Amino acid sequence: MKATPGQQQVLLKINELENVLLRSKKALTELESGSALRELQDELRSSSELMLAAQARYENLEVDIARVLTDLELVDSRISRDLDRLSTSTVPKDIAGVQSELAALESRKSLLETSELELLETRDAAGFEVAESKKLRAELSDKISAIEASIAVELGKLQSTVSSLQEQLRITKASAPAELLEAYERKASRGVPIGRLDERDCGACRIALTSAVFSEVTGASADELPTCPNCEAFLVR
Numbered sequence: 001m002k003a004t005p006g007q008q009q010v011l012l013k014i015n016e017l018e019n020v021l022l023r024s025k026k027a028l029t030e031l032e033s034g035s036a037l038r039e040l041q042d043e044l045r046s047s048s049e050l051m052l053a054a055q056a057r058y059e060n061l062e063v064d065i066a067r068v069l070t071d072l073e074l075v076d077s078r079i080s081r082d083l084d085r086l087s088t089s090t091v092p093k094d095i096a097g098v099q100s101e102l103a104a105l106e107s108r109k110s111l112l113e114t115s116e117l118e119l120l121e122t123r124d125a126a127g128f129e130v131a132e133s134k135k136l137r138a139e140l141s142d143k144i145s146a147i148e149a150s151i152a153v154e155l156g157k158l159q160s161t162v163s164s165l166q167e168q169l170r171i172t173k174a175s176a177p178a179e180l181l182e183a184y185e186r187k188a189s190r191g192v193p194i195g196r197l198d199e200r201d202c203g204a205c206r207i208a209l210t211s212a213v214f215s216e217v218t219g220a221s222a223d224e225l226p227t228c229p230n231c232e233a234f235l236v237r
């Protein structure tokens with residue numbers, strides 16, 4: 001194929017622009033998919049679930065504690081009523097009955113107090129868990145907002161990079177002869193369309209040319225654009 005050295009450089013430029021454009025578009029798609037945020041969003045969701053579960057446990061324990069406190073009040077009032085009866089009664093049989101009831105009440109009170117302590121401890125642990133998961137959620141939300149903001153900036157930059165590359169590509173393509181560009185596009189639709197000769201290697205497929213092909217390629221006139229026999233890419237010397 002005939003192409004002046006200047007036209008050969010234009011094709012190389014087109015290929016370079018197309019590669020950069022492809023990478024930029026890929027990065028754009030990746031950013032738009034929000035995959036950078038997915039892990040954090042999953043973490044946020046599970047920490048919200050943990051927080052709600054701890055919150056529910058905390059509230060149930062509060063109800064249990066209130067119930068124990070009511071029972072304790074009841075026992076206390078019965079104890080003081082019994083103590084009054086004890087101080088006024090003179091009948092030995094009554095005294096014995098009251099004393100035995102008092103003993104039962106004291107043991108009930110002690111059980112209730114133990115259970116109150118245990119419930120308070122468990123409730124405080126649940127409260128701590130609520131506070132911790134709230135803190136984690138706030139941290140995750142902050143991180144997500146920061147990433148979202150930087151993604152928005154990055155997206156804007158990439159979008160303008162992509163449109164400027166598209167414009168450069170359009171202008172560069174317009175400067176290439178139609179026939180040459182057509183041949184280039186045909187090659188591009190099948191694989192890497194063009195490569196520089198790198199010592200004996202084809203820059204497109206990285207396979208070394210045989211000595212015969214190498215001398216043929218290097219011996220061709222400057223406005224001749226040879227083709228790699230392995231990958232059919234244009235070979236620029």
Ligand SMILES: [Zn+2]
Binds near residue numbers: 203207233
């Ligand atoms: Zn090749």
